[in-house]
Amino acid sequence: MIARLGRNPIALGFLALLLLIVIGSTFSVVPETRQAVIVRFGDVDRTVNRYQAGVPFGNTGAGLIARIPFVEEIHWIDKRILSIPMDRQQVLSTDQLRLQVDAFARYRIVDPVRMYISARTEERVSDQLRPILGSALRNELGKRPFAALLSPERGQMMDNIQNALNRVARQYGAEIIDVRIKRADLPDGTPLESAYQRMQTARQQEARSIRAQGLKQAQIIRAEADAEAARTYADAFGKDPDFYEFYRAMQSYETSFVDNGSGQPVGKSSIILSPQNEYLKEFSGRR
Amino acid sequence: MSRFFGWGARIGAMMNENRGGPWGSGGGSGDAGGGGGGGPRNPWGQPPRGKKPAGGGTTGNVTSLDDFLKKSKERFGGRFPESGGRPYWLYGLGIFLILWLLFTSFHRIGPQERGVVTRLGSYSSTLSPGIAMTLPAPIDRVQKIDVEEIRTIDIGSTDASSENLILTGDQNIIDLAYSVRWNISDPELYLFQISNPEETIREVAESAMRAVVAGVSLDDAIGAGRSEIEQRVEQTMQQLLNDYNSGITVQGVAIKQSDPPAAVNDAFKEVSAAQQQAQSYINDARAYALQLTAKAQGEAAAFDKVYEEYRLSPEVTRRRMYYETMEKVLSRVDKTIVEAPGVTPYLALPEVQRRAQEGAAR
Numbered sequence: 348m349i350a351r352l353g354r355n356p357i358a359l360g361f362l363a364l365l366l367l368i369v370i371g372s373t374f375s376v377v378p379e380t381r382q383a384v385i386v387r388f389g390d391v392d393r394t395v396n397r398y399q400a401g402v403p404f405g406n407t408g409a410g411l412i413a414r415i416p417f418v419e420e421i422h423w424i425d426k427r428i429l430s431i432p433m434d435r436q437q438v439l440s441t442d443q444l445r446l447q448v449d450a451f452a453r454y455r456i457v458d459p460v461r462m463y464i465s466a467r468t469e470e471r472v473s474d475q476l477r478p479i480l481g482s483a484l485r486n487e488l489g490k491r492p493f494a495a496l497l498s499p500e501r502g503q504m505m506d507n508i509q510n511a512l513n514r515v516a517r518q519y520g521a522e523i524i525d526v527r528i529k530r531a532d533l534p535d536g537t538p539l540e541s542a543y544q545r546m547q548t549a550r551q552q553e554a555r556s557i558r559a560q561g562l563k564q565a566q567i568i569r570a571e572a573d574a575e576a577a578r579t580y581a582d583a584f585g586k587d588p589d590f591y592e593f594y595r596a597m598q599s600y601e602t603s604f605v606d607n608g609s610g611q612p613v614g615k616s617s618i619i620l621s622p623q624n625e626y627l628k629e630f631s632g633r634r
Numbered sequence: 635m636s637r638f639f640g641w642g643a644r645i646g647a648m649m650n651e652n653r654g655g656p657w658g659s660g661g662g663s664g665d666a667g668g669g670g671g672g673g674p675r676n677p678w679g680q681p682p683r684g685k686k687p688a689g690g691g692t693t694g695n696v697t698s699l700d701d702f703l704k705k706s707k708e709r710f711g712g713r714f715p716e717s718g719g720r721p722y723w724l725y726g727l728g729i730f731l732i733l734w735l736l737f738t739s740f741h742r743i744g745p746q747e748r749g750v751v752t753r754l755g756s757y758s759s760t761l762s763p764g765i766a767m768t769l770p771a772p773i774d775r776v777q778k779i780d781v782e783e784i785r786t787i788d789i790g791s792t793d794a795s796s797e798n799l800i801l802t803g804d805q806n807i808i809d810l811a812y813s814v815r816w817n818i819s820d821p822e823l824y825l826f827q828i829s830n831p832e833e834t835i836r837e838v839a840e841s842a843m844r845a846v847v848a849g850v851s852l853d854d855a856i857g858a859g860r861s862e863i864e865q866r867v868e869q870t871m872q873q874l875l876n877d878y879n880s881g882i883t884v885q886g887v888a889i890k891q892s893d894p895p896a897a898v899n900d901a902f903k904e905v906s907a908a909q910q911q912a913q914s915y916i917n918d919a920r921a922y923a924l925q926l927t928a929k930a931q932g933e934a935a936a937f938d939k940v941y942e943e944y945r946l947s948p949e950v951t952r953r954r955m956y957y958e959t960m961e962k963v964l965s966r967v968d969k970t971i972v973e974a975p976g977v978t979p980y981l982a983l984p985e986v987q988r989r990a991q992e993g994a995a996r
Contacts, residue, residue: 376754376755377755377756378752378755379752379755379756379757379825379826380825380826380829404757404822404826405756405757405758405759407756407757409752409755409756409757410753410754410755410756411754411755425829426826427826427827427828427829428827428828428829428834428878428880429829430829430830430833430834430837451837451841453834453878493805494805497801497803497805497848498803498845498848498849500845524877524878525874525877525878527837527838527841527874528841528844528845529837529840529841529844530800530840530844531801531844531848532799532800532801533801533807539807542805542806542807543807543895543897543898545805545806546806546807546852546894546898546901547898547900547901548901549806550898550901550902550904550905551901551904553905553908554901554904554905554907554908555908557905557908557909557911557912558908558911558912558915560912561908561911561912561913561914561915561916562912562915564912564915564916564919565915565916565918565919566919567919568916568919568920568922568923569919569922569923571923572919572922572923572924572926572927573926575923575926575927575930576926576927576929576930577930579927579930579931579934580930580933580934582934583933583934583935583937583938584934584937586938586941587941587944590941590944590948590952591937593952593955593956594937594940594941594955597955597956597959600959600960600963601959601962601963604962604963604966604967605962605963605966616966616967616968617967617968617969617970618964618967618968618969618970619969619970619971619972620969620970620971620972621971621972622971622972625956626957626960626964627971
């Protein structure tokens, strides 16, 4: 038979190809990032490189494995931390305010056999957990007033959501590592508009108060200046009120009749004097 | 090294088998050939054993290369030229194998890189910078990871067209754009722990930023509190990423833009306008105050000077000032002096007016 094959290179090639296929389907490389579930005729036979917490890389089950070709089948399951993106959820707080929440959960498949039996693929696990995450989020956040929703990390909320989600996730062989709220926004439309309006009016109020404060300070500064000027005048003029009376009168006459300092001509004035006037006292000559 | 040779030979054998080489005696003979240095089975390590007819190899064992070449020549019309008894394609294969071994066994790891070696999928070691040797390719694989490069992820944009709105602690809204700088601190964890590192960092950053901003007021978020927010986001992110064992170090978070949303921007501008206005009120008042004080001081000083002189000779000074002032005043006005008794002074007001008008016209 061998001799016949030797004469027939095409048959030989075919045989070699068959051999390659057998080798290829017998040996597989399990990378660090994947867990392998080996299924024999539909039944789970064993798992390779199953996730175990705290095992350093290199000591995990990753490596070359052998299986019975065509009988055993390998089903790959991601070993890394995976993410469930959640659709936007509208949450109604106890004080009837609405908030749109974007959250995500991170999980890891810790029980690949259970996961294989219940969901088969990672996408299915995500699809199954997504609505649960949404409803857990709505339930938990709906019990709080709006102000508490803004920073849900502070209380028990995220833990409760994570626990609720974990209960379901365990059925799929998954473990929830973390649930986080990515965004929390006011819904478009009225809530957003009214928030904007509130911000606007708050700012306008602030603007007015700033202006009023400015006016107030300006007035105080002016009054202080007036007071200081008055004190300066009083200090100087108080030395001789009688002379001040005379001095000021002289200044006043000059300003009124001659030059008021503004550069405008003074209105024409007519003065009727009596000869008995002080000014004309010398007019009649000394007697 | 025996493993190494065995592997090399196996590849060669497989290739030959694929081409339907004549020595392939079925089964795994090629596979086993040369595995442990089994000399006589190695197809090219053997001297020609004399010419045998094509089908004459009754043992089915490996025949000489010359035989094969002859047959090939017959079969393919001499497509493989002979050269000293060895075909070119065999040399080519040898060179290819040597190059393959060279390129996949020796690795140059740059100073900023680390090489993560996986042996048949299982993590074996991390190569430090320098030249390193591993087993050749399908057995050992080396993934080079740049651990020094600072990568940047931008969240939100500074464009006016897009807004990344975040609620602050006092239920106001700001439009925030920031960037996260990170690098890989632990290449094994980075490769094996997280399925989508960039997306993870982005989500963690958004979550941390939202959580931190929800704890501060609007004024802090757009103003003085920015550097504190950056620091707290960085800390929160690092903590989360450590929890994931991601092998990522956050180098920094930088807020590029932190503005009120466009819809309320006018109101915010109004505030700064009001601040300017208030300042201008105050400036005006200060100017007035300076002016008034200076005037008062000037007048007081002038009075003081005159008063000093006046005290020296009060009466004369008083008279002098009186006359000087009167002179100035009366020289500029119309004067009427009524002396005689019984003369009723007639003050013709219309006349005065007319004259005033004439004076103005002239």
